[in-house]
Amino acid sequence: MSLQLNNVSMQFNERKILDGLNLSVAEGEFVVIVGENGAGKSTLFNLIAGLEKPTAGQIVRNFSKITRVMQDPKAGTLENMTIKENLAFAYKRASRRGWLPCISKARLSLFREKLTLLNMKLENRLNDLVENLSGGQRQALAFAMAILVDYDMILLDEVTAALNPESAQNLMELINKTVRDNKKTCLMITHNPDHKKYGDRVLTLENGRLLSA
């Protein structure tokens, strides 16, 4: 198993968000999680990412590198920086940031290669500020930033929520292809019923527990 949650509970003040939750995710599996607003989906992702600790239970992570794409395209990018600077920023994720220039020829060619995968012609706009991009382009860039360096698991937190249906569909196709081709483990939260089809399993978070949909 790539990830295992055993009887995990999470409580904020008096309110129990997660209550004895169990989840096992195999390597290379694509799991879709649905649930009402406030059901604790993002809290669950925070626990999996290690940003918060559960009040009870155990989380076993058999992977070392985790990456995440947030709901808001603005949250996943640095809008007053150029596309290449955003990618250079993501390139050094969780590693020591030295005193060498953030842009080099080798890095630029890697950035172009990753942006070409998005099929949005962003590879020709490396010097553009992110604030000049549309919501869909920004979210695609956020995804490119998340997958720029090697990762074992990707967490997608309502990544298409702020996008129009066409952009959302394009981004989902891109995510599905990238994750499947590279055999990466993926957990995705969504409110869009059309996107459930991308998962190997669909789980519903209800009353602090995960149920098979």
Place this chain on the structure above:
Amino acid sequence: MAWANEISSCIALGLLQGILGTALFLTLRILNFTDLTCEGSFVFGACVSSMLLGRGYGVCVSVATAFAAGGVAGLCTGVLNIVFKVKDILAGILVAFMLYSINLRIMGVPNITLPENVAIGGVYLFGFGIVCILGYLLTTDWGLAFRSVGQNQALAKTTGVSVKKMTFIGLALSNALIGLSGSLFSINQGFCDIGSGTGLLIVGLASVIIGEKVLPFRSFYLKILGCFFGSVLYRFFICLALNLDSSQLKPSDVNIVTGLLILAFMSSKITFRRRLTCPSS
């Protein structure tokens, strides 16, 4: 001849206060931290270096100590903000407020005259060094992480950047530069006054805003150069306004002239930024 003296004085003062502008650019624009410590740390730097010069220490030692003293003041603001969770504006005001008493303790009297013949010609070279070093630092991997803190703290955190550490470094570096500016300013003027920091935030802000309007480029070298250029230009405008016989302005009108100048530049459309940042495709 009088005009030649005025011009050289404007350039000298402008370059000295350009260091202050650069420091404010770091906190206000890059770190997105409203740091109001500057009026305290400026005088702190001036007091420390003046006392050391008065006791016979060399210029380099005095200026370096003023640099370090300013950095300590910045760290205090950082401690209040990060450790004690005091809002950025209030943390700066509190430190500046407390520094007033410390400065008086250091000097003993409200103002002191400095020994004559203290040469600071090397300051221009130093200013050029600041532009190069800071301009380079901000384009490195470390610089990207530093800049990310001011733009998107949540993303910075999830990407492994220590927001607290970067804020401490930014505040210390910025206030160290302000202390240095205060030190050089007092040496240039030949005296140190407890009230010399009053209104300096606006002067620094004017330097940053004028610099951004006149040199609206993305390069950090040019942005920092813009702070110096803006500061010199600001000095020229003030000098021009106060020296024109037809303006009927008195030295006491400097605040209203400064305020109107900042407003004029802020509302002006003299910027090429949009054209420069438009998509190339």
